[in-house]
Amino acid sequence: MKLILVTFLLFFSSLSAANNIDLEANMKNMGLAYKNSVRATDLVSFNNAIDEFIELLETAKTADFKQHETASLEGLDKVINQAKQAKQLATTRGLEAAKAPLKSIDELRMKYHEIGRASCKERVE
Numbered sequence: 001m002k003l004i005l006v007t008f009l010l011f012f013s014s015l016s017a018a019n020n021i022d023l024e025a026n027m028k029n030m031g032l033a034y035k036n037s038v039r040a041t042d043l044v045s046f047n048n049a050i051d052e053f054i055e056l057l058e059t060a061k062t063a064d065f066k067q068h069e070t071a072s073l074e075g076l077d078k079v080i081n082q083a084k085q086a087k088q089l090a091t092t093r094g095l096e097a098a099k100a101p102l103k104s105i106d107e108l109r110m111k112y113h114e115i116g117r118a119s120c121k122e123r124v125e
Helices: 002-018 023-039 043-060 069-093 095-124
Strands: none
Touching: 023 043, 023 095, 043 069, 043 095, 069 095
8 A cells, every 4th residue: 555655656746847847958958969860970870869859859848838838839749740750751761851851840949939039028028
């Protein structure tokens, strides 16, 4: 019985901890993983980088977005879809084919960073 209670408590504490992620650090790591995927010269290093990127995106989805939560989650989902598409294309057609979805990821990043900046300005004013 005690084991079940401890397991249950650990489970819920991990859920609440997930909402308190360091989003800034996570985003820096996302940027690095993205750059590593763009700079990859072989399929193995590309897959490692893009898998890490996708994992970090999934983690970011658990963050507590104060404002524009719907838009933020929508943006993360779009980037995840593009990253998965890039991985699929790299696997089936080679690294060169993955460049179009990777470029789309950078465009999405710029678009959704603007939403985030607007959110920050709203909080300051």
